Amino acid sequence: MLSRTASNLYWMGRYLERADFTARLIEATQRLAALPSSYGGASNAWESALAATWMTHAYAARGLPIAEAPVSEFLTLDPSNPSSIRCCLDTARANARSVRTALTEEGWEAINSAWIEISRLGVHLDGREALAPLLDLVKHAVSAFEGAAQRTMLRGDAFWFINLGSAIERADNSARLLDVKYHLLLPRGEAVGGSLDYFQWTTILRTVSAMTAYRWVYRDSVKPWLVADLLILNRQIPRSLASCYDEIRRHLDLLASNSGKRGPAHRLASAGHARLGNTDIDAIFASGLHEFLTKFIVDNNKLGEAIAEQYLF
Secondary structure (H helix, E strand, O other): OOHHHHHHHHHHHHHHHHHHHHHHHHHHHHHHHOOOHHHOOHHHHHHHHHHHOOOHHHHHOOOOOOOHHHHHHHHHOOOOOOOOHHHHHHHHHHHHHHOHHHOOHHHHHHHHHHHHHHHOOOOOOOOHHHHHHHHHHHHHHHHHHHHHHHHHOOOOHHHHHHHHHHHHHHHHHHHHHHHHHHHHHOOOOOOOOOHHHHHHHHHHHHHOOOHHHHHHHHOOOOOHHHHHHHHHOOOOOOOOHHHHHHHHHHHHHHHHHHHOOOOHHHHHHHHHHHHHHOOOHHHHHHHOHHHHHHHHHHHHHHHHHHHHHHHHO
């Protein structure tokens, strides 16, 4: 496969995953912002949404207030924000169009239809009531594409590069979401394990559609260390860091078996996979959850760079 084709497929997977994550994050932030003002969490919630998408500085440069309407528009339809949902879908569609023959008709239609629908909305949100349908559109479109790819695509390089990009992006998103919760959301003076802390961790689980999974696995009330265990180390949940690295390693191995070549990306993926397999949640909290997640994000970015150098240039 040509490196340009591989790059288009890989980044299509990443941008679709990013659009889905941003939609889920906005929904979660709306729930957090709905807390009573006595908690002091309303503006803090939208600040956390910007932090989770690494858009804090870009948004601050605009001089806009941190509030639901301007932040929501910035994260959904703003054409100048490269990580807005609109830009993510636009970029994913451009990549998909470049490799149209590598996709099935169903996969292409899922992406193209979503782009057509969101382009009709323009670049400004038409009030708060327009936000929920937009977020539903994005989540359904990404699910439709993933379903189409799973059911209709050949198990070959194209399929593997799409899923590799999705897994790298998903791991990054899950790590940043956990880190933001641990360091930003809980107001000073609020007890860890208190009612606000419980509500916030529950919202994090709902953001990644893991509330039911948590109840099935732990059969306990929501506890921070168990949520962290689920989203970091539990391989049963697709959005956990360990599950993402299972996927990354598997798809890199499949690409290697097809080409007969291995490289730095394989070594970094194996090292990351081993680190997640050789620790437990007690050790992670003992050494510092923030420190663990920060190192994971840095290492995951290095893996993304290695993949690009090995396959996409």
